[in-house]
Amino acid sequence: MAHGPNDADRTGVFRRGDDGGYDEIEKLYRPTRRTSSDPGGDRDGRRGRGDEDGDGVRTAERSAAEGRRATGGRGGRSGGHGSGRVYDGSGRQRRERERRRRAWRNGIVVTLVVLLLVLIAPPVALYFWADGRLDRVDALPDYEGRPEEQPGTTFMIVGSDSREGLSDDDMQNLRTGRAEGKRTDTIMVLYVPEDGKPTILSVPRDSYVDIPEIGENKINAAFAEDLGGGPSTLVQSFEQASGVHIDHYVEIGFAGFVDIVDAVGGVEMCPKEPMEDPKAGLDIEAGCQEMDGATALGYVRTRASARADLDRIQRQREFFSALISKATDTSTLINPFRSVPLVSEGTETFDVDEDDHLIDLAQMALAMRDKPTTSSIPVGSTPTLAVGSVVLWDEEASGRMFSAMQNGEEIPEDVLRD
Secondary structure, three states: OOOOOOOOOEEEEEEOOOOOOOOEEEEEEEEOOOOOOOOOOOOOOOOOOOOOOOOOOOOOOHHHHHHHHHHHHHHOEOOOOOEEOOOOOOOHHHHHHHHHHHHHHHHHHHHHHHHHHHHHHHHHHHHHHHHHHHEEEOOOOOOOOOOOOOOOOOEEEEEEOOOOOOOHHHHHHHHOOOOOOEEEEEEEEEEEOOOOOEEEEEEEOEEEEEOOOOEEEEHHHHHHHHHOOOHHHHHHHHHHHOOOOEEEEEEEEEHHHHHHHHHOOOOEEOOOOOEEHHOOEEOOOOOOEEEEEHHHHHHHHHHOOOOOOHHHHHHHHHHHHHHHHHHOOHHHOOOHHHHHHHHHHHHEEEEEEOOOOHHHHHHHHHOOOOOOEEEEEOOEOOOOOOOHHHHHHOOOOOOOOHHHOOOOOOOHHHHOOO
């Protein structure tokens, strides 16, 4: 049967008759797929909803079409016209989950940054505050003929007799007397080799050396301000006499020494004999005892023993090593009632070179923490010259000592002296 372009195909259903022929018993309509050029076609190329005959009969194709419409598109797929994607909202959900994950990660990062700032900022601020409290002097200037930098590290540590910071009552109680200017009461060199145990060397104050602008004299005169000396002259005198390059300079006066000892809660020392020296304000028994700042100052200053100044410099080395060990002990560092006063008092009373910083003092303290070897520059003789009784270094033994220091090597044991 002929039909127009907008009609559905009419399909006949037949049955075989008794006479061997076929009789048409039903007429069904099958929707015809229209082409894109068909002006009456649907957007998806199908005709409307199809026929709904009174008889309720559907073809397989019409069922398939109904199934496609029920699932949202052709073949149960969706996502637009021919996209082939299943649209169940999963794309939007994935984007939302990813947004939440990014927000969570960003929150974690911000939290960690804030936590680090809280933990790091106070110590950093404390470091710069303490470093700024150090008094700086030009102790290590370059000069013609100065030894080049050498392996290992050296610190010149000077204890001066400066009364700066002491009241009249302090000077009376500490038996320091009154004196203008300052002189060296202690000269030590801490030597840290590249590989080996550090050594604290005492430099006898009466060591006879050539002093720039002053001439041959006791090395103590190189520091005397009234003779035109000072830290840089002292360092230069030692460097030229020994050939050893000094890397760092540290100086502390009477007041600073007392304050630091008291800040750590005292230092235990074990003198073998009782000691009494009214000039130094010292009166102690033999045996181990905790020394406060005032007692400690008298202990390291007194010459009231058999070898006088030689015994004194030995006590100074031992006490200074014990003081640093106490200051860097864990019990001191974790106790704010000890560590805070130590930082406050220590940094205010130290004089260092212009290029030195708190980290250099920390390096010095760590080197002395494990009780380094203590020694004095080997003494050859103690003659009396025009400037008084002086100390002459043992040329052979001191030469070997200085050679090891120049090469960054551990000092030979056979040249070490008490």
